[in-house]
Amino acid sequence: MNTIQLGFSRTAYELRLYFRQGDSVFFTFLFPILMLSVFAVAFSTSGNIGAAPDGSGGISWAAFYVPGMVAAGMLLSGVQNLGVDIAGEKGDGTLKRLGGTPLPVFSYFMGKIGMVLVSSVFQVILLLLVARFAFNVELPTEPEKWLTFAWVFLFGVITSCVLGIALSALPRTGKSATAVVIPIVLLLQFISGVYLNFAQLPGWLQNFASIFPLKWMAQGMRSVFLPASFEVAEPSGAWDLGLVALVLGVWLVVGLILCRLTFRWIRKDS
Amino acid sequence: MTPNPVQVRDLTKSYGGFMAVDGVSFDIVAGETFALLGPNGAGKSTVIEILEGYRDRSSGDVQVLGVDPQRGGLDWKAQLGIVLQSSGESGNVTVLEQLTHFAGYYPNPRRVSEVIDAVGLGEKAKTRISKLSGGQRRRVDVALGIIGRPKLLFLDEPTTGFDPAARRQFWGLINQLKAEGTTILLTTHYLDEAATLADRAGVIVNGKLVDIGPIDTIGGADARVPLVRWRQDGVVREERTPEPAALATRLYTEKGGEVPGLEITRPSLEDIYLSMVAAHEKGAADASDPAERESA
Numbered sequence: 334m335n336t337i338q339l340g341f342s343r344t345a346y347e348l349r350l351y352f353r354q355g356d357s358v359f360f361t362f363l364f365p366i367l368m369l370s371v372f373a374v375a376f377s378t379s380g381n382i383g384a385a386p387d388g389s390g391g392i393s394w395a396a397f398y399v400p401g402m403v404a405a406g407m408l409l410s411g412v413q414n415l416g417v418d419i420a421g422e423k424g425d426g427t428l429k430r431l432g433g434t435p436l437p438v439f440s441y442f443m444g445k446i447g448m449v450l451v452s453s454v455f456q457v458i459l460l461l462l463v464a465r466f467a468f469n470v471e472l473p474t475e476p477e478k479w480l481t482f483a484w485v486f487l488f489g490v491i492t493s494c495v496l497g498i499a500l501s502a503l504p505r506t507g508k509s510a511t512a513v514v515i516p517i518v519l520l521l522q523f524i525s526g527v528y529l530n531f532a533q534l535p536g537w538l539q540n541f542a543s544i545f546p547l548k549w550m551a552q553g554m555r556s557v558f559l560p561a562s563f564e565v566a567e568p569s570g571a572w573d574l575g576l577v578a579l580v581l582g583v584w585l586v587v588g589l590i591l592c593r594l595t596f597r598w599i600r601k602d603s
Numbered sequence: 604m605t606p607n608p609v610q611v612r613d614l615t616k617s618y619g620g621f622m623a624v625d626g627v628s629f630d631i632v633a634g635e636t637f638a639l640l641g642p643n644g645a646g647k648s649t650v651i652e653i654l655e656g657y658r659d660r661s662s663g664d665v666q667v668l669g670v671d672p673q674r675g676g677l678d679w680k681a682q683l684g685i686v687l688q689s690s691g692e693s694g695n696v697t698v699l700e701q702l703t704h705f706a707g708y709y710p711n712p713r714r715v716s717e718v719i720d721a722v723g724l725g726e727k728a729k730t731r732i733s734k735l736s737g738g739q740r741r742r743v744d745v746a747l748g749i750i751g752r753p754k755l756l757f758l759d760e761p762t763t764g765f766d767p768a769a770r771r772q773f774w775g776l777i778n779q780l781k782a783e784g785t786t787i788l789l790t791t792h793y794l795d796e797a798a799t800l801a802d803r804a805g806v807i808v809n810g811k812l813v814d815i816g817p818i819d820t821i822g823g824a825d826a827r828v829p830l831v832r833w834r835q836d837g838v839v840r841e842e843r844t845p846e847p848a849a850l851a852t853r854l855y856t857e858k859g860g861e862v863p864g865l866e867i868t869r870p871s872l873e874d875i876y877l878s879m880v881a882a883h884e885k886g887a888a889d890a891s892d893p894a895e896r897e898s899a
Contacts, residue, residue: 334707334708339707339708342704342707346696346700346704349695349696349700350695350696353695353696354695426687426689426690429657429687430685430687430690430747432657433655433656433657433680433683433685433687434680434685434705434708434709434751435677435678435680435681435708435709435751436677436708437677599657
């Protein structure tokens with residue numbers, strides 16, 4: 334098999350392992366769905382958000398949280414899942430074994446990214462189904478919105494994966510991986526408009542969050558799932574999809590360079 | 604004439620000031636099974652991991668299948684089979700799935716079902732690796748090591764955790780690989796395993812190769828002098844002699860009858876190895892004076 338065929342073979346193998354591993358499926362796969370449910374239920378009596386002064390219009394809190402949870406799912410599947418997964422494989426000797434075979438590193442990466450892409454597509458479909466049928470969230474019908482969804486999703490997931498692979502070099506042991514990775518993704522979720530309304534964060538925090546990709550994934554998803562009336566609440570007063578693409582692109586390149594520089598099957602001489 | 608599959612010259616590996624491997628040289632010829640023996644921490648695994656490309660050497664020259672392992676590419680790795688000392692966890696796949704997947708990495712793999720049968724896991728083919736016993740998992744490691752039809756097979760303590768029957772079966776498998784012309788580098792703690800499988804052995808103590816040669820010459824002729832043991836006046840006496848039958852006859856004549864507790868033994872490889880290791884470790888301890896070490 335050539336490098337690309339091996340990448341697909343790895344993807345199938347990784348998916349099989351992923352879905353057989355009960356705990357990670359629960360925590361990373363269902364997490365955004367659980368969080369959406371928590372927020373939707375918690376604020377179910379708080380009326381609509383973005384309503385006119387007379388109480389008409391606006392959207393439900395469930396609908397308001399959909400874009401943030403889609404973005405969180407993209408980040409978790411890539412950064413958290415792969416960051417912890419690969420650090421664990423380094424710790425338990427899986428990578429050492431692979432490093433002794435003629436498997437190309439690129440095929441290994443392809444397998445990881447392919448596994449995340451497939452599982453996160455299932456995840457987002459399930460999330461949207463729950464939003465639509467459990468919480469009665471109106472989903473967009475315009476094809477151009479779904480086109481935006483598709484590229485932000487694909488671009489965001491791949492960038493998250495590459496950053497997750499790069500981040501996996503940081504923990505010194507497989508056991509410390511969650512301790513290193515989870516605070517990073519948790520903090521990002523709080524400052525990037527996933528759990529908290531981004532428009533209500535202080536300006537300096539908005540600016541700080543804008544350095545990182547999650548803020549832009551969430552913003553891209555807001556442009557898809559929120560009504561046009563919410564656009565003025567963005568810091569610049571616009572969805573800025575061009576900037577979303579630019580920032581994700583920069584992080585993708587940074588992540589690829591980091592992977593190239595830091596990824597090793599094993600730490601030599603450790 | 605093609606060069607030997609493994610050539611090691613003056614290999615050293617130091618960690619800080621500690622010499623884990625200190626001036627080791629040996630060759631392994633094509634088709635040979637070579638055993639590297641030595642106590643824990645002597646440097647066996649460091650040597651084998653340098654040859655596998657996992658560790659960089661400090662100095663010396665190493666060629667494995669004509670390639671410097673520090674520069675070995677994928678084509679080079681495709682010709683190697685590596686059974687590491689500890690195995691990676693991929694518990695949630697079955698034996699069959701794992702081997703089928705790994706077979707795909709290699710240009711000319713063995714048939715998966717044949718390999719599974721060869722390591723004696725035919726009945727466990729559809730069992731998840733996490734459900735196997737330690738010894739059975741070790742056999743999966745061995746299966747993964749040979750699935751790619753390697754020219755050179757590294758076995759780092761392959762039979763740790765095997766029961767005696769499994770070990771015998773494993774020896775049969777290795778003999779089959781030898782018959783197919785596979786060159787094998789083996790480390791083991793079991794001297795009977797080395798004696799059964801290896802054509803030659805090297806003994807490493809404290810990072811130095813203290814002896815090398817065919818199994819039946821390790822330790823030299825003196826170490827193989829038979830031992831005669833008997834009981835005289837309730838006390839066990841023993842004497843080493845190259846002519847044990849003569850001594851036994853003399854004792855019989857002197858006593859005018861059967862000699863109580865008479866035994867004639869030849870030191871096993873294990874006896875020879877243990878006395879050799881003890882002698883060298885003592886030697887190293889005596890030489891632990893830093894000034895002497897500098898001049899050594």
